[in-house]
Amino acid sequence: MSDSCKKVYITTPIYYVNDVAHIGHAYTTIIADMLARYSRLAGYDTFFLTGTDEHGQKIADSAAVRNKSPKEYADEISGKFKNLWDDFDISYDKFIRTTDEYHKIGVQKAFQKMFDKGDIYKGNYEGNYCVSCETFFTDAQLIDNEGCPDCGRPTTIVKEESYFFRLSNYEDKLLALYENNPEFILPKAKAKEIVNFVKAGLHDLSISRTSFDWGVKLPDSMNDDKHVMYVWMDALMNYITALGYGTDEKNMEFWPGKVHLVGKDILRFHAIFWPAFLMSLELPLPDHIAAHGWWTRDGEKMSKSKGNVVDPKEIADAYGLDAFRYFMLREVPFGQDGDFSQRALMDRINSDLGNDLGNLLNRIQGMSGKYFDFKVTSKDVEKYHQKELDEAHELIKNAEPLIYNMQINRYLEELWKVLTIANKAIGDYEPWAMMKNGREEEAMALVALIVNIMSKVSIMLDSVMPEKIAQIAKSLGITVDNASYKALIIEKGIVADTVITKIDALFPRIEEELIATAEVQKAETVVEKPRKEAQKKESTSEEDNIITIDQFFETSLKIGTIVEAEEVPKSKKLLKLQVDVGEENNRQILAGIKEFYSAESLVGTQACVVSNLKPAKLMGMLSEGMLLAAKDENGLSLLRPETSKVAGTKVS
Structure with missing residues (x-):
């Protein structure tokens, strides 16, 4: 990112409060937190937004089932999201709720501006509506003339008066946006489906409902109390209302956004509806809409009935929050689906974190303590090891652009190559032999090389594992802040004389899964037992194998x-x-x-x-x-x- 870009705005989607947070929510939020932390470290004025989406028929229905008002139910679930992010030390600057009064005011002002411009008009709508997806579909899109093409659940015919947004007017402008800004949608492979969808023709978008009242009312000037806004129009506006659009606009200086992080299931709303709304409001567009994939567990889609839903807090409590963060960011390329298993997490902890990172710190502590009473000077490191330093600096320089291009797993791979330089140098130069042969100056320079490489990598890893890196920095006697980032990363400087502090192993080896297998046993009861019993039968009729539509869509x-x-x-x-x-x-x-x-x-x-x-x-x-x-x-x-x-x- 260029030095001229001084402000960075990072957002997660606002999470729908129809259920508690799962691993997918945690994944998005950890990515956003990593981007925000890195941006602050690099010296950019950063604003990080997350929050909850609380309106719509689905929320009203979920609340009614629980004998609660929609607001009571939203308060409960939204509170659980916020508490989890606080437990995870997520460094958000604002947690927005679409039930916040300032948000409603901002949405109403946006609606009014688009109406006054002629981009909103009143008409009648009849279509197939999926309550679960909060979306209308044409007859041609339905499964067997009834099922939602996204979730498979039955749709209902809704006929009502509606306000429409002239989405069809923005078809050419959207196609020009995608063509002129090839990185607007990340990963780039995701852009194809959006471009093809728009090229197939856009219909005007129904943006109000009269069949329920749990939503943002239209502006008073419309004098039309029976309408509430379509939940997606309400929700998408959070990215600007959180900055004060329509109320106190002092934080609108952070607009346009750097990165909107979303799941691939809501890419269409963010890559088509949202830029069209912004064009109507005559506001600049964000740099990137970045869509990540979904997570499975042990190769299977997660579901409550299988008992295999991953609770992110349970994983973080058992294995450590920073190890969980590292795993999520390293395990899968952004945009692809990922698979979670305790075994894969253990492998990352034991190999990457324990053997490569943690063991290197142990070697620094051991060598500096045994040979130099923990005192390390870098005065001769460039004399003996300029080649290794240059290699490390080149890898770090090439790694940084990968962050904002959402290639975070590759960013971490590059940093691990830097660690390899350090580990290889110890084997190649054999400091123990240097000390035995009276070459103390060379041995000190080698230890200083390892300290310098570890310090530089630690600075670059701070946004990924802030708690563990704080411990490493304490051991190395360095600080991790913008000043050290400039000195050691940008200016390629060396660490001043320092005293190494011995600390306990950061990533002890894990031999057995740390979480009880009750969920796995439950999954075996639900899935494996019927299958095994069926295999014992000599024949099975078609009737015995009847499945539900939900099972089919798994x-x-x-x-x-x-x-x-x-x-x-x-x-x-x-x-x-x-x-x-x-x-x-x-x-x-x-x-x-x-x-x-x-x-x-x-x-x-x-x-x-x-x-x-x-x-x-x-x-x-x-x-x-x-x-x-x-x-x-x-x-x-x-x-x-x-x-x-x-x-x-x-x-x-």
């Missing part, structure tokens, strides 16, 4: 484009395929179709893919999905779309 089916194909050596059946399913990276899928298809005949063709299947190894190679096919006495045929579809299109 399977994610997508259209995949086969971009590469090759035979698997020594296998009579397997082909190794690289398949584009609309994600940043292609999926590798091993398919047992070699007897029926040649590798070259598949390249460029499409097939239906089970995209949320737990990855498995076949003949030592990872397979990340499954192609759907039908086989009878005439052979095998892949299931394909009748006409070409955009890679990643959902099958429903």
Whole structure:
């Protein structure tokens, strides 16, 4: 990010208060917190917003089921979100609630401005409405003439008077935005689906409701009390009302936003509706709409019925908050779906954090204490180790741009390469041999090199693991702040003479899973036992295997484009395929179709893919999905779309 950009505005989506926070909410918030902490460290004036979305029919219905008023229910769930972020030491500057009075005033002023401009008009609407998704759908979009294409639940026909936003007027402007700003939507691969959706034609958007009253009323000047605003218009405005739009606008200097972080399921609202609203309000647009993927657990979609929902606080309490933060940021490329397992978390803690980072600090403490009474001077480090310092500085310089491009896992990979320089130097130069041969000056320079590398990496890791880095900084005798960032990172300086303080191991090795397996046992009871019992039967009727619509939609089916194909050596059946399913990276899928298809005949063709299947190894190679096919006495045929579809299109 250029030095001229002095203000940084980071936002999470405001979380819908129909349930308590889960690992997906934690993931978004930890990413945003990392960006905000790094921005402050780099010296940027930073504003970090999070909060809760509390209006709409779904909230009113959830409250009624619990015999509470919508406000009472919203207060309860919103409080749980805020308490969790406080427990996680999330460094937000403001926690907004859409029930806050200043927010309502700002939304009403925005509505009025768009109405006065002619972008809002009154009409009548009849359509298929999904209460769960708070969205209307056309007849052509429905599943079996009734089901919501996003969640599968039944829609209802809603016919009512409505105010409309002239979204159709902004089709060309939106397409120009995407073309002229290729990084507006991150990852870039996500932009394709948005561009295709807009090119298919935009319809004017119904932005008010009369069928319920739990929402923001229209401005008094409209003299139309029976309408409340569509929840998405209300919610999206939080990004500017939190800065005082329509009330006290002193913080509007932070607008436009640097990064809006969202889940991929709400990308369309943020990448189409939101910029159109901003264009209508004649406000500048944010730099990035960054959409991350979803999390599964042990390869399976999380659900309450399976008992496998990950409680982020339980994980953080058991394994440590900073270890949890590191895992979430490092484990999966931004934009792709991730899989959580205790074993994967333990591997990251034991390998990356324990062996690479923690052990390097232990070596500093050991060498400085044994050879130099914990006193370290850097006066000769550049004399003996300029090459290693230059390599470290180059890696750090290349790592920094990855942060705001939302390649945080790669950012961490680059920092771990810097740690490798330090660990390798100890083995290459053997300080114990130097001391034995009377080369104390060289041994001190080597210890100082390790201290300098650890100090620089610690500064860059502070936004990722603030608590652990504070302990490392104390041990090294340095401070982590903007002054040290400038001196050691920007100016490539060296650490002043320091005294090392011995501390306990930061990341003790973990041999066994720390969380009781009650949830796993529950999952086995719900899923595995019926399956095992069924396997004991010699035959099972179709009636016995009837499933619900919710069970069906736990399977994610997508259209995949086969971009590469090759035979698997020594296998009579397997082909190794690289398949584009609309994600940043292609999926590798091993398919047992070699007897029926040649590798070259598949390249460029499409097939239906089970995209949320737990990855498995076949003949030592990872397979990340499954192609759907039908086989009878005439052979095998892949299931394909009748006409070409955009890679990643959902099958429903």
